[in-house]
Amino acid sequence: MVLKLSASDECLASDSADLARVSGMLWAPHGGVAAQLNACSYGRFRILPNSSQVIEITLPCSPDILNCQIDLIGNLAKQQYEAMPAGGRLRFRQFTHRVHIMPYDAMCTWSGLGDTAGPMSWLMPSSLGVDKPGTWMQELLHNFGMHHGGRDSVDNEYGDFSTWMGSAYSSCPSAPELRRLGWAAPLVNLNSTDFPAATTRTDLILSATALGPDGAMIRIQPNWLLGPAYDKGDATLDAEYVYKLSVHEALASVDNAAPSPEFNPHFLLMHLIGQGQTLSLPQYGLLIQARELVDNGMRMVVDVCRYRFDPSVECRLPPVPTVTGTRAAAPPAEPFTAAAPAPGSQAPIAQAPEPRSVTAASQPQAPFTPTKAAKPCPSPAASQPQAPFTPTKASKPCPSPAASQTQAPFTPTKASKPCPSPAASQPQAPFNPTKPAEP
Numbered sequence: 001m002v003l004k005l006s007a008s009d010e011c012l013a014s015d016s017a018d019l020a021r022v023s024g025m026l027w028a029p030h031g032g033v034a035a036q037l038n039a040c041s042y043g044r045f046r047i048l049p050n051s052s053q054v055i056e057i058t059l060p061c062s063p064d065i066l067n068c069q070i071d072l073i074g075n076l077a078k079q080q081y082e083a084m085p086a087g088g089r090l091r092f093r094q095f096t097h098r099v100h101i102m103p104y105d106a107m108c109t110w111s112g113l114g115d116t117a118g119p120m121s122w123l124m125p126s127s128l129g130v131d132k133p134g135t136w137m138q139e140l141l142h143n144f145g146m147h148h149g150g151r152d153s154v155d156n157e158y159g160d161f162s163t164w165m166g167s168a169y170s171s172c173p174s175a176p177e178l179r180r181l182g183w184a185a186p187l188v189n190l191n192s193t194d195f196p197a198a199t200t201r202t203d204l205i206l207s208a209t210a211l212g213p214d215g216a217m218i219r220i221q222p223n224w225l226l227g228p229a230y231d232k233g234d235a236t237l238d239a240e241y242v243y244k245l246s247v248h249e250a251l252a253s254v255d256n257a258a259p260s261p262e263f264n265p266h267f268l269l270m271h272l273i274g275q276g277q278t279l280s281l282p283q284y285g286l287l288i289q290a291r292e293l294v295d296n297g298m299r300m301v302v303d304v305c306r307y308r309f310d311p312s313v314e315c316r317l318p319p320v321p322t323v324t325g326t327r328a329a330a331p332p333a334e335p336f337t338a339a340a341p342a343p344g345s346q347a348p349i350a351q352a353p354e355p356r357s358v359t360a361a362s363q364p365q366a367p368f369t370p371t372k373a374a375k376p377c378p379s380p381a382a383s384q385p386q387a388p389f390t391p392t393k394a395s396k397p398c399p400s401p402a403a404s405q406t407q408a409p410f411t412p413t414k415a416s417k418p419c420p421s422p423a424a425s426q427p428q429a430p431f432n433p434t435k436p437a438e439p
Helices: 019-027 035-041 070-083 133-143 175-181
Strands: 002-006 056-060 098-101 112-114 121-124 189-190 199-207 219-222 242-253 268-273 277-281 288-295 298-306 358-361
Touching: 002 098, 019 035, 019 112, 019 133, 035 133, 056 070, 070 098, 112 133, 121 133, 133 298, 175 242, 175 358, 189 199, 219 298, 242 288, 268 277
Parallel strands: 002 056, 098 121, 189 219
Antiparallel strands: 112 121, 199 298, 219 358, 242 268, 242 358, 277 288, 288 298
16 A cells, blocks of 8 residues: 555645655566565465555545554555555455555655564665565565574674564575475474484584575474573675574574464574584584585585583594695576575574574575675774873873863673664664564
8 A cells, every 4th residue: 555645634645656766666576566576475375466456545644644653654555555445344354465656755764664463564765665676575574473684793783684573684594484384394303302412413404595495404403401501601695604504593482382473483694604614612612623515505514413521522624635725616696496595594582591493504595785784883982093002101091072071991702783784773663572673
C-alpha cells in the first residue's frame, strides 16, 4: 500500500513513492524482493504477483499520520482499501501481510518497522527504506518471528552486515537464521553424545549456501558444560566475509527450543576465520580449524576438536596445506537465478549466564560492498601519545582536546565503542520488542 495524503483542515497534501518504483523493487527479476526471498529460501518462501497487489491509497492528512501512529495508519489504510472499487472486504481478506509505504512528509525516526509475528510492516520512501532490499526483507521476516542480527565486536544490534536481519543491503539470512526459518540444515550436529572429549572431527566439508540448503553449517551444542562454566571468559556479501568461516553464538535455551517469536536467540557473529587459521574457544573446550578452500572456493574443509585442558596435547589436527598461486576465483555473480546467494554465518549470544550453542558456516562468496562500517572511534584515554614512564620524573599526560581535566590512568584493555555504521546511523525509535525498527 503506497500511502499519499490529501489536504485537510489540519495539514497539507503529501506525495509518496512512485507506484512503478515500488513495483520494481518488489518484482524485479534480478535483485527484486520476491526473487531474493525465493532464492534465499530455496523456493520455500514465495511472493506471487497473481496473489499480490501494489496499490496507491490516499488518506486525509492528519497529525497522527505525520507523527507515524502506525496502528492507526494500518487501520485507516484497511478501511480505505475496503471502500475502493479496486479493493473491497472480500479481496482484503485474501492477503496475509501488508506493507505500508509512508508519505514523504511523515516524520518517522526509522527507515522500516515490522510487527513481530504480525501481518503488517511500514517503510519510509527513502534510500534506507523502500529503496533498500534488505529493509523490505528484514521487516517481512520480523512478521515471521525473526529478530535482529548483531556482531560481538560492534555495540549495535544491527551489526552483522552479512544478513538482512543486521544491516546487509542485499544478501540472505545467516546460516543459523536459515536453520531457524527451516530453510537450511546443518552438515552435522555435534554434542556430548557423538563428540566426546579429546576427540577431533576432520574433513568436514562445508558448502557455500548458494549451492543448496543441505550442509550449510556445522552446529555445535556444548552441552558438556555445567553451571558456571557457561559464563563467557554468498554472492552478495561484503568483502570482509568472503572466503571466511563465520562463527556465531546463540542463546542455547532459545536456539534448542521450537522457534517462537516471543524469544530472541540473539544470533551474534563472533569470529571470522580465514583459510589456514585456527580458533580456540576455551569457554567451550573447542578448537576449530579452517583448513582449506576446495572446489574453486565453493567449499571449505573444516576440522573441529573438543578438548578438556590443553588443545596442543589433546587435538591432532591435520596439517594446513601450503597455499600457492592466486586465490580461488569467486563464483559467478548470478545470485538470484538458481540458488540463494550465500547467507551469512552462524548465531550469537548476548546473555552471559545462559548456555550457548555455536555454529560455523563458510562464506566463499563474491564480494559486495554497498556500505562499509565506520572505523571505531579512538579511545579518549588513548588518543594522545604518552611520554614513557621513568621512576624519577614521570612526564605529564598531554591534555585531552575535549577537556583540560586530569586524565584517568590509561587502560589499554578497554576499547571505546565503535562509531555507528552508515546503515545504522538513522535515529532510532525506542526499542519495542513487538515492533523492531530498521536502523
